[in-house]
Amino acid sequence: MAKIKVISERKDGVFFLILSGIFLWVYSGPNPNLHTTFGIKLQKEWSIIDSFKVDSIGFAKNLTLIAILISILLITPVLKRKIHRKILDYLLSVITLMAFISWAAKGQFIPLTGLLQGSLLLAVPLIFGSMAGVISERSGVINIAIEGQLLAGAFVAGVVASLTKNPLFGLALAPFAGALIGFLLAVFAVKYQIDQVVLGFVLNVLVIGLTNFLYKKLLIPYQNTWNNGGTLKNIKIPILGDLPLIGPILFDQNLIVYLMYIGIFWLNYALFKTRWGLRTIAVGEHPAAADTVGIDVNRIRFRNVILAGAVAGLGGAFFTVGAVGAFGKEMTAGKGFIALAALIFGKWSPIGALFACLLFGFADNLQGVLSIVGTSIPSSFMLMVPYVATIIAVTGFVGRVRAPAADGVPYRRGGS
Amino acid sequence: MKKFRELLALAKLPALSFLLAFSVGGVLIAFSDLNLLKGSGNPFMFIINGIRESLNAYLALFQGSIFDVNQVKDNFIQGFYPLSETLVVATPLILTGLSVTLAFRSGLFNIGAQGQFIVGATLTSFLGFKYEFPAILHVLICLISSFVLAGIFGGLVGFLKARTGAHEVIVTIMLNYVALYFLFWLLSTKTFLREGRLDPISPPINESAKLPLLFGKDFRISIGILISLLIAYLISVLLNRTTYGFKFRAVGLNSNAAKTAGISSLMVMTMVMAVCGGLAGLGGSLNILGGEYALTTGVAGSFGFDAITVALLGRAKPVGTVFAAFLFAMLRAGSRTMQARTQTPIDIVLVIQALIILFVAAPALVKAVFRTKSVRESETIQAKGWNG
Numbered sequence: 001m002a003k004i005k006v007i008s009e010r011k012d013g014v015f016f017l018i019l020s021g022i023f024l025w026v027y028s029g030p031n032p033n034l035h036t037t038f039g040i041k042l043q044k045e046w047s048i049i050d051s052f053k054v055d056s057i058g059f060a061k062n063l064t065l066i067a068i069l070i071s072i073l074l075i076t077p078v079l080k081r082k083i084h085r086k087i088l089d090y091l092l093s094v095i096t097l098m099a100f101i102s103w104a105a106k107g108q109f110i111p112l113t114g115l116l117q118g119s120l121l122l123a124v125p126l127i128f129g130s131m132a133g134v135i136s137e138r139s140g141v142i143n144i145a146i147e148g149q150l151l152a153g154a155f156v157a158g159v160v161a162s163l164t165k166n167p168l169f170g171l172a173l174a175p176f177a178g179a180l181i182g183f184l185l186a187v188f189a190v191k192y193q194i195d196q197v198v199l200g201f202v203l204n205v206l207v208i209g210l211t212n213f214l215y216k217k218l219l220i221p222y223q224n225t226w227n228n229g230g231t232l233k234n235i236k237i238p239i240l241g242d243l244p245l246i247g248p249i250l251f252d253q254n255l256i257v258y259l260m261y262i263g264i265f266w267l268n269y270a271l272f273k274t275r276w277g278l279r280t281i282a283v284g285e286h287p288a289a290a291d292t293v294g295i296d297v298n299r300i301r302f303r304n305v306i307l308a309g310a311v312a313g314l315g316g317a318f319f320t321v322g323a324v325g326a327f328g329k330e331m332t333a334g335k336g337f338i339a340l341a342a343l344i345f346g347k348w349s350p351i352g353a354l355f356a357c358l359l360f361g362f363a364d365n366l367q368g369v370l371s372i373v374g375t376s377i378p379s380s381f382m383l384m385v386p387y388v389a390t391i392i393a394v395t396g397f398v399g400r401v402r403a404p405a406a407d408g409v410p411y412r413r414g415g416s
Numbered sequence: 417m418k419k420f421r422e423l424l425a426l427a428k429l430p431a432l433s434f435l436l437a438f439s440v441g442g443v444l445i446a447f448s449d450l451n452l453l454k455g456s457g458n459p460f461m462f463i464i465n466g467i468r469e470s471l472n473a474y475l476a477l478f479q480g481s482i483f484d485v486n487q488v489k490d491n492f493i494q495g496f497y498p499l500s501e502t503l504v505v506a507t508p509l510i511l512t513g514l515s516v517t518l519a520f521r522s523g524l525f526n527i528g529a530q531g532q533f534i535v536g537a538t539l540t541s542f543l544g545f546k547y548e549f550p551a552i553l554h555v556l557i558c559l560i561s562s563f564v565l566a567g568i569f570g571g572l573v574g575f576l577k578a579r580t581g582a583h584e585v586i587v588t589i590m591l592n593y594v595a596l597y598f599l600f601w602l603l604s605t606k607t608f609l610r611e612g613r614l615d616p617i618s619p620p621i622n623e624s625a626k627l628p629l630l631f632g633k634d635f636r637i638s639i640g641i642l643i644s645l646l647i648a649y650l651i652s653v654l655l656n657r658t659t660y661g662f663k664f665r666a667v668g669l670n671s672n673a674a675k676t677a678g679i680s681s682l683m684v685m686t687m688v689m690a691v692c693g694g695l696a697g698l699g700g701s702l703n704i705l706g707g708e709y710a711l712t713t714g715v716a717g718s719f720g721f722d723a724i725t726v727a728l729l730g731r732a733k734p735v736g737t738v739f740a741a742f743l744f745a746m747l748r749a750g751s752r753t754m755q756a757r758t759q760t761p762i763d764i765v766l767v768i769q770a771l772i773i774l775f776v777a778a779p780a781l782v783k784a785v786f787r788t789k790s791v792r793e794s795e796t797i798q799a800k801g802w803n804g
Binding site: 144188192194195197198199201202203205206208209210212213214215216217218222334337340341344378380381383384387388390391394395396403 | 444448449450525527576580581582583585586587589590591593594597598600601604721724725728760761763764765766767768769770771773774777778780781
């Protein structure tokens, strides 16, 4: 048994070895002797250097060679501690990405800080969405309706901000919109015990239909009163906001992003350390056992699904009051499904999902930046990254992902 | 007679759900009209005006989908132009609906019809504009090859599920996006982009690949609808009269029992998803050959997603699916006329669709509203988890 475990844990090394091999082959094409410049300084934060310049192809090749060495290290049984392996995994990802950027943007300037800042902003709604997924699915209710909850939050935040002339009110009411969708999900999934995938799907259609309808009927004709919300202002945290690299990325953002930090810390602590969290996990893994010790399974699920809706609704507010101000038709554009992918890719854990969201946000933004500077890689393929990564993850190629045991199975006392 | 009564009993829940969904839609139409809200002085007048306005919208919906007096100029038949449009929409929708239906019957949930549809449509348009064959042969080549390619695309999902346990819902959602972005890319390449165009659209397919029209040039309806109906019949036979169908259903009803009885779930899941993928791909193919004639990024519209609502409303039975596809095609086709004539956004159709499915799925709700007890519940779609 122990042996099998070691082999399955070495899959990541094999995976990165194959990946690096392919990349090395790609990079060893003709070398046009171009240079890539990485910009570090964005605004007025402290920094030692403004930018650095490297030989595009050589840098990519060298980094890939380092990546191959680390992959081999991961395959050999030298490292015993799990944490060490994890750190190397993350390091490998960063190295592989840097090599790829250096190669893809040959002869160009890449604003590294700006790239990361944009990635975080693109990841914000994903992170809220996947947190909603964690809360709901860990208690045993599949949440495909994340997309709808985000959209409902975006719509209500935009409209309320516009009607009250205050983005803060919009932000405050957005969670209620998401929670309403969560409530519908809870009623039909927990009370009427309908298939949750079907249900989530239908709720998405419902929200898309409703917001499109109201958008055309009210928001376009009466744009000044109904869809003129404005955005929240950025709040720069003193000192922290002036740190090089991380300052502008993390500490010069609007209220929603700071709420997100709190949310991540709270969820990661509460899920594994508080009574609520442990009960949630128990209900999601083995509802009958939880019931036996006196936990009201369906009540916990009901509450969690509504809470999840509220969290996703808050994240939806980012689309309107957090970013562009006005509401646009179907402006979530499948972000809810990427959040779902991130949740699965992150193995239903808050931190795993967080990193998956950041990765997907990064892929999205990199695609945007590279298409501006001009590259040979079609942007469509970069946009595919989250989806292909998720398929690879669920098929068990890189470590097995397992959903909470009772996820999606309605609970009825005395068996079903 | 007994069979007819049986059918009537089965149709009661969908019918009541329709009624309820359209009522809610009417309320939405009335309340979203600010002029109506301000214009009618008292609540009573508002209710009257609201009912009038929503009935007007639904009348336009009917005129846009079945028969329109305004279209009649010199021939009564011209009034049926909207019906032809409905059938054009119904043609691919029947096939994608069947794709989801077949999966449901085997305990699988095919959300991937959208992606499979794109695969079929893409291959068909490529074969359509790139090559010249004799007329009937060309159509057959297009249909069969898109069935096969989309079948492989779908079968992969079943294979992955049986082999690795990867849930088909997750994989198909992801594959939908992969197919869509692949289509975006294709339509930016030289091979697929129509000469002289900047917007993503392929060259038109050759005349030899176009499906013959059923009622002359005035109506867009082609023999595609007959192909769809034929395939619906074949799927019904496959499910109910063949050993494959029996195996498919056995796995759907109780996969453990099926395994004990010696039915290989790997074989069944791969086969089922392959046929499902092929059906959806065929839908995409017919959509190109019998209506669109060129590939665009929006070629799949929402055929793959509507398919899910179609299958659910059709209660996962081929006959039901055909009726449901026709009903939703009516909504789709009619909504354009409704938007043009009464300024009611077409998206009300999405709301109505979603509500119908919610009501059909939760018979308890419909029973409570109509205070009736004799409503036959749907038994084919059970709740299953990610690990199931």
